[in-house]
Amino acid sequence: MKRISIRLKLTLWFSSVLIVMSAAAIWGILHINSRVDINRLTSLLIQEVDLSLSEIVYAKEPQGGPIGSYWLYYGGGYIALNESLLVTQNEVRLAMYSLDGSLLYGENPISSVTDSSGFSDATLTSHPYEGSVYYSYDRLLSVDGLDSIWIRGVVSSYAEDFQLSMTIRAVMLSLPMFVVVAVVGGYLIAGQVLRPIKKISDAASGIEQGGDLKKRIELGEGKDELHSLASSINSMISRLDRAFETEKQFASDASHELRTPISVILAQCEYSLEKTRTETEYIEAMEVIKRQSDKMAGIISDMLDFTRLETTPERYIMERLELSELVSLSCLDFEHLSDSDKKGIKLVSDIQPGIRVYGSYQLLTRLVTNLISNAFRYGKEGGNVWVELKSADNKAFLSVRDDGIGISSEHQPRVFDRFYQVDSSRSGEGTGLGLAISKEIAKLHGGDIELKSSLGEGSEFIFWMKLSV
Structure with missing residues (x-):
């Protein structure tokens, strides 16, 4: 089975299921149909026997009687018999018997079987006979002045058996054709459905072999x-x-x-x-x-x-931390820089207390430090750097703004690229990776960094991330 294609496996599977389900459905239909046929047959038998009772006329002397009838002398009187009464009616054969079981009139094809078993009023009985099954139904007729007589109806299941056998034969002939059509159709449909998988496999193989x-x-x-x-x-x-x-x-x-x-x-x-x-x-x-x-x-x-x-971002420990305290400590570190390092720049901070986030203390410290050091690096001498932290809309917002040289619109899309530096004359002051690393840290924390800047007017970097729940 391991070497068989998925297409063939699918075809074999649903073909097997289809055959089993079809066989079960056909068996059920035939079984129900046979029961329905038997019920129809016995109902017809009872109906014909009961109908015959109402059509039998008794008189002391022969009279005109019903049209097409003749008189049968019995028990001191006469019974008017219709010519069509006791002949085959809708496959039912009727016969008239005296109380002692003598046949008076009509036909009973299984008399050798039924006559020995006696009579029982309003009783339906089945009789296996010569490879078929016959059903008999007896009714006792009592009329004033007339000795009681028995009316026996007999019907054979042969016609129903023949019809059922023809149905079975038709089904058995059509079932293989149906299965073949279903299997072929299923095989083609499976091929159509699995064709995309073949394309996926071919494309993956092409990429693996060509490295493209x-x-x-x-x-x-x-x-x-x-x-x-x-x-x-x-x-x-x-x-x-x-x-x-x-x-x-x-x-x-x-x-x-x-x-x-x-x-x-x-x-x-x-x-x-x-x-x-x-x-x-x-x-x-x-x-x-x-x-x-x-x-x-x-x-x-x-x-x-x-x-x-x-x-390997998982190597960094994530925890609930006080972002307000982290930013305050970072600002304090820059305030302690020497005047030569600060270029006379004044740091102004506005930090909302109690802002808590979920993240890495090490990485967020690196991000804040990168943004502030970048503002000092490109800020003008004797200028200002503003650091603001606040919360809004379930987010923490950190803004680091300077009044330095600013960044032109053509350079702004690339400031977060690795090793990209706007002012090549200051390339010795940094590695060119600070903002790229900060951007990656922001993304790792589910946030981002945005830039607002105008050439000659300074720059503002805004970092945001979700507050801790």
Whole structure:
């Protein structure tokens, strides 16, 4: 069975079920039909016998009698018999008997069986006879002045059996044809239904062999489960494609960003080794090497953090925490910076107390620090940085605004890209990953970061996330 195709398995399954159900249905129909036929036959027998009682006329002397009748002398009187009365009526045969069981008139095809069993008024009896079943029904007729007589009706089930056998034969001949048509139709329908799976398999195989993540499963329009599956697989492939493209871009950006400090370090080493330098020159070279090494260390550290955020976010502990306290402590750290580091910038904070969220203390601290340090980095000397935290609509909103150089509209869509820096002249002041990491942290917490900025008027970064329940 393991080597049989799904199409054939489905066909065999519903074919087997169809055959069993058809056989059961046919058996039930035939069984019910036979019972109905027997009931109809016995009802007809009783009806004909009872009708005959009302049509028998008795008189002391022969008179005109009913049309088409003649007189039979019995018991000191005469019975007027209609010529059509005691002949076969609707397959029922009628016979008249005296009280001692002598046949007076009519016909009884199974007299050899019934005559020995006697009579019983208003009683229906079955008699197996020569491969068929006969039914008899007796009625006792009593008329004033007339000795009682028996009317016996007999009917055979042969006609009903013959009709039933013809029905069975017709069914047995048509059933195989019906099953064949159903199986062939089911096989074709199964093939039609499973065709999208074949396309999905072929597309997946093509992607696996060619490594082309640009390919997609083309099934056309549809709302069934297979089209939904194909859509999900296409979405998964698109996500993988974006992930690989991002990975390649990340590697390219990282190599580009690391190339500059490495080149500077190599240049300083070559400069120091060309010939004997003065102590001051050696110190200057070592300071350059240290500065570039620190930059490389920062880039590598941020790259590792970014990778951890994308690949293993579960490593960060999530808990209910006081966001108001976290932001306040972060602001306090920046207020303690030296004047040279702050460039004379004044930090103004407006923090609503008691705002609680569910998240990682480590990551949210990193996000707040990145936004505030970014505001100090690009704020103007002697300017201001405003930090505001408030809650609204079941969300926490953190706004970090500066009055610095601002960002032009053409650069705003890319400020959250990795290693992207608007002012290349200040590339040495950061790794270019701060905002990208902050954006990823916001998404990890079910929130986002938005930018509002105008060139020359400063920038505002707004982070939001849901409050803790």
